[in-house]
Amino acid sequence: EVQLVESGGGLVQPGGSLRLSCAASGFTVSSNYMSWVRQAPGKGLEWVSVIYSGGITKYAESVKGRFTISRDISEDTLYLQMNSLRAEDTAVYYCAGEKWFREAGYYYFYMDVWGKGTTVIVSS
């Protein structure tokens, strides 16, 4: 069974740092495109970051320069290093594995596997 399990969330003061982890089983992190998605309390979903299977990383403008996505191939684990945290970063953070299909020469991605999420609260 494919499973993603996030950890590392907690309460942190504004300006602080936190590192989230996403451990995979039945699924190879390094062979897939992996994203982080967050959901502020009572709000909708917001894509945060992706790491391609080839290692390229992309970020939402709201976190660029503050967050870093990475992975450990030996541990089959995805990470999100979050620095300079702000109150507006308070959210449940989900890791998600992407799938793709190709049509007419273009690739299209969607999120197929999701973890249960870990909660980050930024508050003094």
Added chain:
Amino acid sequence: EIVLTQSPGTLSLSPGERATLSCRASQSVSSNSLAWYQQKSGQAPRLLIYGASNRATGIPDRISGRGSGTDFTLTISRLEPEDFGVYYCQQYGSSPRFTFGPGTKVDIK
């Protein structure tokens, strides 16, 4: 940046009724880039539809998607108790990589 709008905000229906959810993009998008997710309270989202009309693994055929250009629809032909929750449409693009709509809540009437 493409903006997705979903309507209605809330849909109050009874089990057995038909649900029709709308997702509108601020500009034309490829239907291949449109997906739908269901989220129940306290749970992670679950993929329902990708490529506008392709059901994900294990999704029953009472759930269907269609659309093109700027207008997309998710239809649940006969609501079951497990269908209640919040539904999000999502568009895959270049920057940002994914954009989500604000969601439609389907609750029990």
